[in-house]
Amino acid sequence: MPDVNAQNTAAWTTYGAHQLARAIELPELDRWTWDIPDAGPGIKVFGDVSGMRVLDLGSGLGRHAAYMAALGARVTAVDSSPAQHARAAARYPATRGLRLECADAADHLRSAEPYDLVYSVSALPFNDPRRLLPALANGIRPGGRLIFSALHTNSDGHGPSDEMAARPEVLRLPGTNEDHTVHMWVLAPERWATLLGEHGFVLQSVTVIEFPQSDNAVSYRLYEACRPERVPSRPRSSSLPPPNAALGVGVIVQGADGVLLGRHRRGVWELAGGTVEPGESFAEAAVRELNEEAGLLADPGDVRVLGTLLDQVGDVVRVTVPVLVTTWSGTPHQREETIGSWRFWPLHALPQPLFVPSAQCLTAWKPSLPIDHPPANFQPYTASSR
Numbered sequence: 001m002p003d004v005n006a007q008n009t010a011a012w013t014t015y016g017a018h019q020l021a022r023a024i025e026l027p028e029l030d031r032w033t034w035d036i037p038d039a040g041p042g043i044k045v046f047g048d049v050s051g052m053r054v055l056d057l058g059s060g061l062g063r064h065a066a067y068m069a070a071l072g073a074r075v076t077a078v079d080s081s082p083a084q085h086a087r088a089a090a091r092y093p094a095t096r097g098l099r100l101e102c103a104d105a106a107d108h109l110r111s112a113e114p115y116d117l118v119y120s121v122s123a124l125p126f127n128d129p130r131r132l133l134p135a136l137a138n139g140i141r142p143g144g145r146l147i148f149s150a151l152h153t154n155s156d157g158h159g160p161s162d163e164m165a166a167r168p169e170v171l172r173l174p175g176t177n178e179d180h181t182v183h184m185w186v187l188a189p190e191r192w193a194t195l196l197g198e199h200g201f202v203l204q205s206v207t208v209i210e211f212p213q214s215d216n217a218v219s220y221r222l223y224e225a226c227r228p229e230r231v232p233s234r235p236r237s238s239s240l241p242p243p244n245a246a247l248g249v250g251v252i253v254q255g256a257d258g259v260l261l262g263r264h265r266r267g268v269w270e271l272a273g274g275t276v277e278p279g280e281s282f283a284e285a286a287v288r289e290l291n292e293e294a295g296l297l298a299d300p301g302d303v304r305v306l307g308t309l310l311d312q313v314g315d316v317v318r319v320t321v322p323v324l325v326t327t328w329s330g331t332p333h334q335r336e337e338t339i340g341s342w343r344f345w346p347l348h349a350l351p352q353p354l355f356v357p358s359a360q361c362l363t364a365w366k367p368s369l370p371i372d373h374p375p376a377n378f379q380p381y382t383a384s385s386r
Contacts, residue, residue: 080105081101125187166185295335309376354371
């Protein structure tokens with residue numbers, strides 16, 4: 001499978017080198033524009049950005065980043081193309097509040113402190129969302145926002161797709177008839193909404209941006225999303241838990257990158273865990289479930305049983321035992337049909353929604369976590385009661 005990100009970087013590097021050779025000076029922005037001049041919302045979509053840590057993702061020439069810095073934001077402008085970065089660096093060698101970086105966006109987000117705001121003018125869809133959105137989920141603080149524009153319909157009238165695949169689009173070098181192929185994820189708004197939700201974002205609005213002339217088919221969509229200040233939780237379904245599932249363990253696997261969570265096919269994120277089988281200790285049940293669901297191996301002797309959680313769902317009394325695992329071997333992967341997408345999430349950027357018992361286990365472990373869930377009575381174990 002070709003490396004689409006590398007192909008796109010190469011195409012934009014050719015574009016940037018061409019523009020450097022032309023040495024044509026574009027004027028500074030006198031107002032905020034997205035993809036179509038005089039169409040769509042302007043700078044007001046951001047609100048007051050003074051003092052915010054802001055990331056411009058795919059910054060190109062850097063004009064939008066410089067405009068944002070002039071409003072008092074502390075802007076980092078990232079572009080993966082060396083030629084595009086060189087254009088920006090030559091234009092803005094020392095602009096107050098603006099830092100330019102030539103880097104892959106996902107790599108940058110993994111190492112940077114979380115941002116208050118990340119925006120992108122058309123550039124985000126040039127990146128594989130399955131690689132970029134996890135990095136954005138970790139790279140935006142709770143309460144922070146993600147605002148980006150994305151191609152919806154191209155000049156041939158080709159609209160968006162529900163398929164999670166990049167498609168070829170044309171990048172024409174200005175002043176020539178020379179075309180280069182780039183690859184974009186041109187997705188329907190419903191698909192973007194699902195992807196954002198899977199990575200802990202709440203989609204707040206989608207705005208149409210299109211040419212006023214009816215003979216121009218090109219249109220974009222502007223997506224505004226946020227990371228919630230608090231992480232919501234919900235059950236998998238409205239059905240009561242069966243009585244045989246009313247006693248279970250929730251396995252908190254804590255690593256350097258956070259806690260391990262998988263996504264159930266019904267749309268909630270949850271810890272590994274499940275029912276306790278006859279003759280098992282809680283630690284043994286936790287080790288078995290962790291292996292069966294996520295493929296990790298642990299020793300019952302290394303498991304710390306934290307206590308018991310008691311809540312009631314309808315007429316069913318449910319007991320959940322949270323356990324902590326900090327030593328294991330293997331790489332998490334899907335082993336059961338109902339749950340997958342296993343990955344470690346930092347505690348400051350948990351996905352939403354969480355499965356109610358998993359949310360209860362996490363707050364029993366760390367009460368300060370900003371997670372909302374139905375109340376449960378937690379009885380912690382002391383060293384002598386284990």
